[in-house]
Amino acid sequence: MNYFNYFTEIEEHFQRARGTSLFLLSPLDWALIESWKNAGVPLEAVLRGIDAAFATRLKRPAKGRVRNVNSVAYCAQAVAEEAQSLARGGASQRRETPPPFSLDEVRAYIAANANTLRQAGYGTLAQSLEALNLDQLYADLEQLEQRLTAIEEKMIAQLRSSATEEALFEARRALDLDLKPYRGKMSADQLAMLEKQFLERRLLSAAGLPRLSLFYL
Numbered sequence: 001m002n003y004f005n006y007f008t009e010i011e012e013h014f015q016r017a018r019g020t021s022l023f024l025l026s027p028l029d030w031a032l033i034e035s036w037k038n039a040g041v042p043l044e045a046v047l048r049g050i051d052a053a054f055a056t057r058l059k060r061p062a063k064g065r066v067r068n069v070n071s072v073a074y075c076a077q078a079v080a081e082e083a084q085s086l087a088r089g090g091a092s093q094r095r096e097t098p099p100p101f102s103l104d105e106v107r108a109y110i111a112a113n114a115n116t117l118r119q120a121g122y123g124t125l126a127q128s129l130e131a132l133n134l135d136q137l138y139a140d141l142e143q144l145e146q147r148l149t150a151i152e153e154k155m156i157a158q159l160r161s162s163a164t165e166e167a168l169f170e171a172r173r174a175l176d177l178d179l180k181p182y183r184g185k186m187s188a189d190q191l192a193m194l195e196k197q198f199l200e201r202r203l204l205s206a207a208g209l210p211r212l213s214l215f216y217l
Helices: 003-018 027-039 043-059 072-089 103-119 123-130 141-162 165-185 188-207
Strands: none
Touching: 003 027, 003 043, 003 072, 027 072, 027 165, 027 188, 043 072, 072 165, 103 123, 123 141, 141 188, 165 188
16 A cells, blocks of 8 residues: 555545445545545555444444445544554554655646646745755655645634635635534544644635645546
8 A cells, every 4th residue: 555545545545445446535525534644544554444433333233323424534433543553563564665646746746736826826835836946856756745735734723814714714614514424433633633624724715726735646
């Protein structure tokens, strides 16, 4: 399992567990997956947690069973338990795999994002992207990812500072509505991290700005 396939692996695994490939993840789901990624939750723990959550559901009597699982958030508690289990047993060894994209694909991705930022009035951030030494950084994609994350954090900070109170209120209200059925399955720390990711995604989407992380290539 490749480091940069985190989102794809989880999406496809959840769809298989749910029994349909036509199910589309919601903004809440993507925010939750990103919060796991940022917290360093191993991909293995997430996949195990999804399996465990669905296995537990099937053991329940039909009358007491959730009819349809419509969010990855249903698996949040099981994922947390699997992450703790892996941590107690030591980190699983990651196999070295070739980069999932070529240097030319990375160049095109960075150039497209820089162009979008410049057109949106974020010229300084666009210059930061263009200044990255991709010939050198391609040999260490995790370092490149860290640099892209730093630039993205600056972009999000600027968005937050310019967002209206009404926009922030609407984003939090949308989160509360989507999260209500699953709130009891998450800790306070998980909820805080999820709120942060959901809000950031909402602000970026409203502004028409791209994610810079290689996870979105």
